[in-house]
Amino acid sequence: MNARLDEVWQAIDPTRLRRTLLQMLDIYSPSGKEEDIQLYLEEVLSRAGFRVERQEVERERYNLRVTMGSGAPALYLVGHVDTVPAWDLEEFGAREEENLIRGLGSADMKGGCAAMVEAWLAISDALGPEERPSLGLLLVVGEEENGDGSAAFLQQCHPPWVVIGEPTGLAPCFAHYGYLEAGFVTRGLRRHSSLPELGHNAVESMLRLLLHLGKAPLFDRERGEIVYSIRELSSSRAGFVVPDRCEAWIDLHLPPGMDPAALQGAIRGIAAEAERFIPGLDMEVSFDFASPGYDLGDDSRPARLVEEIYTRLGRTPRLSAFRSHSDGNLFHGAGTRPIILGPGSLESAHTADEQVPFHEVAEAARIYAALALGMG
Known part of the structure; x- marks a missing residue:
């Protein structure tokens, strides 16, 4: 050669x-x-x-x-x-x-x-x-x-x-690294924006949910192995109202030996625990793409x-x-x-x-x- x-x-x-x-x-x-x-x-x-x-x-x-x-x-x-x-x-x-x-x-x-x-x-x-x-x-x-x-x-x-x-x-x-795309949806109750106490704000629920996820040891950026980034955050756009829907997407990059399916189960478990801390949480978790x-x-x-x-x-x-x-x-x-x-x-x-x-x-x-x- x-x-x-x-x-x-x-x-x-x-x-x-x-x-x-x-x-x-x-x-x-x-x-x-x-x-x-x-x-x-x-x-x-x-x-x-x-x-x-x-x-x-x-x-x-x-x-x-x-x-x-x-x-x-x-x-x-x-x-x-x-x-x-x-x-x-x-x-x-x-x-x-x-x-x-x-x-x-x-x-x-x-x-x-x-x-x-x-x-x-x-x-x-x-x-x-x-x-x-x-x-x-x-x-x-x-x-x-x-x-x-x-x-x-x-x-x-x-x-x-x-x-x-x-x-x-x-x-x-x-x-x-492997890759996992996680989607979260929170739902609330729409009311006039001047009467938030009569509704349920889906954005507030989402923010609390994301803070709860971020506190989990699995997502510890200093000691954990997973690299994650909140990529998108959006809510319903219906004018002067309490939003009744919020959607977030998170990118997760996994070290070579980590199983995406096992991580999905762990994320579902952590998200489910949030119901104990977030009143009236109506949440959905989905995983659109996974690659080991x-x-x-x-x-x-x-x-x-x-x-x-x-x-x-x-x-x-x-x-x-x-x-x-x-x-x-x-x-x-x-x-x-x-x-x-x-x-x-x-x-x-x-x-x-x-x-x-x-x-x-x-x-x-x-x-x-x-x-x-x-x-x-």
Whole structure:
């Protein structure tokens, strides 16, 4: 691998990589509206001489899949091209500041996608068709919503390994948190707002319920293992009245070994205890989505290969567990082993100041290329 890897690394073009990333950032591609960016990426890959397959997810929404080498790829590089909606439609695009590239999706995960495309182009530039590894590149839609792009791919293909370029600061994650989405509804009695004593305020019940949940040892942020965030809180909007309905959604990220079903039971039990402290509580609990985490361990060929690559780059691999939710859970549930590894950090993802250091994007391209040669 060493001689070929040197050739491929030399073929990585920082100017081309920067141009690809900046153009991707200037294309608005929130979940459900990914066609424009897929058309751009399809053109880039087709221009390099590859036949790009469109994998339909729904009307005007499709994944892009391309392969090289012979046989079914043992490894796919996987990136999602969709983003969360823009905070400001006037300022969603790319902005450069020294080594930082800012813009919607720069960390999550257009930086990773651009690095994967550059690794792919460098391999094809440096190596003849017969020298290229057996490798797949998959650019999916819908990750920021329900993962329907990856789900569509997994209906047809189950590669042994994938590398997903979510933002990890280039820390290789062979473990992944699970995810649970919990919904709570409280109901009250509507009355004129000037006569609250005659009604029952569903918002007050919800606030007391959430405070009760937050006091449970299970949700202790300092000593507990669960990461939770109250994502949404809304009530009925009916004018000058005591609200009779309130709804809340909570995101919960679970350490790899925790069973989401067991956590659901624990949450139901804690919520039920609230009836002792909240007068007239009328409550409903539901769980719309659950996905277990996983831990692939550090005794595998890819783990040893990562250590070798990082040593060669002068880096120390900090094996970690990916703390967010991603398509990695879907792939693992389907029998594929996912490594989460990409430029940028979760700290800036989904914020108005999203950013990625360009040197990390370039380094990610080298890492992806080396993994492709070592595993393909």
